[in-house]
Amino acid sequence: MMENTIECPREGVLSHLDVLEMEALKLSRRQQLSLQQQSRVDDLRIMVEKLRAQRDQLKARVKTTMSLQQLKAVIDQGPEECDDDGEEEGCSGSMQLHLLLLKARQTQVKYLLQAHHVIGGYDVTETRRGQGVCVSIATAFEGCYLETYNLELDVTRTVRICRHNIPPFIPLEKLVQENLQTDLSNFLSTLSQHLNAFAGRRQQVRLIQAVLRGSVKVMESNALFNTVVVMCTELGENHRAVLCTLEYTDLSRYLPTKVTIESEDKALPSSPQWKENQSLLLETPAHTALQALKEKGQIA
Structure with a gap:
């Protein structure tokens, strides 16, 4: 025999099914309510853990603040409270440790x-x-x-x-x-x-490539940018190509320590004009010197 036996009304099977459906619906609602309550309990448990963690942090901060205040008071008072023999009068061993x-x-x-x-x-x-x-x-x-x-x-x-x-x-x-x-x-x-x-040597190469594009071409450079080779074209009847090699043997400087001028015209590097241009490249950042040569109409 089943407990809580449901008596079937005399009206027939359909009424009995209606009663079973209602009981099933009530059971489903109770189960949903139980799940909701369990979820709520879990949420509350998580919240409690967070609050406990915050409480512990606050306790640690309060303790640290109080310790610092006590130590400050000890510092303000000075070390006179301890006698010359090292006997402690008002300073405990723990306080001395904190003071240190x-x-x-x-x-x-x-x-x-x-x-x-x-x-x-x-x-x-x-x-x-x-x-x-x-x-x-x-x-x-x-x-x-x-x-x-x-x-x-x-x-x-x-x-x-x-x-x-x-x-x-x-x-x-x-x-x-x-x-x-x-x-x-x-x-x-x-x-x-x-x-x-x-950074300065690298930035000069970037500026040459950006500002003097089409006029001066960077032919070679390495990772350290301590050797840079650029090619430009001299303005004149023959439009001779000029190769300038900038060497930076002093890595703590952004100006070259040596500049070599090369051209198909063997006499060009020793000409007074390019001797002056060579000195300009030694004393001025490369992009500035080359821009000056272009403005003077010496290179294309």
Whole structure:
């Protein structure tokens, strides 16, 4: 025998089916309500976990703030509360430990501020919870901002480079060996000179290709842009082609250390006009010098 037996009305089978349908509908509604309640419980459980996490964070902040206030009071009072024999009168061992940690933190921040000014105003950011600093070196040419390079320094024991995005053709290892440990300011200054010189040489080639397109052609350049070969055409009866090779042996400069002039006319490089043009290329950025030659009507 089934419990809760439903008595079938005498009207017939159809009435009995109607009753079963109503019971099924009630059961479905109860199941849906149960699912909704379970979903609501799950949502509330997640909310409770988030609130607990926020509570723990707030407790940690309050505790840290109170500790710093207490330590500040100790600093303001000075070390006179502890006698010369080292016996503690008002300073507990835990408080002394916190005081040492705070002083270390103050020293660290002081060094960061000093580094920002001493190393030329580079942006300095603390990393890895005080175990390192990230130095950003911006490059520019003729007032135009170009790329920014970064290197992370580990300062836990000896200063060493952890990560960086310095181009591989920059002599970084040589600069590190020269003065990273002995003179950080000089190291960053020299590295900045190399990066800005590289950016300047590359920007000159870009400007030649953009501004002097159709007049001057860049025939050759390498990744470091310390050798650049350009070809131009001398204005005159023969329209002779002139090849200018710019060599940058000093990688900390954006001006060439040597300029070689070549042409089919063997006498052209030694002519007074091209001797003067050679000096101009040595003393002026390449795109500016070539633009000046074009404006003077010396090249096409």
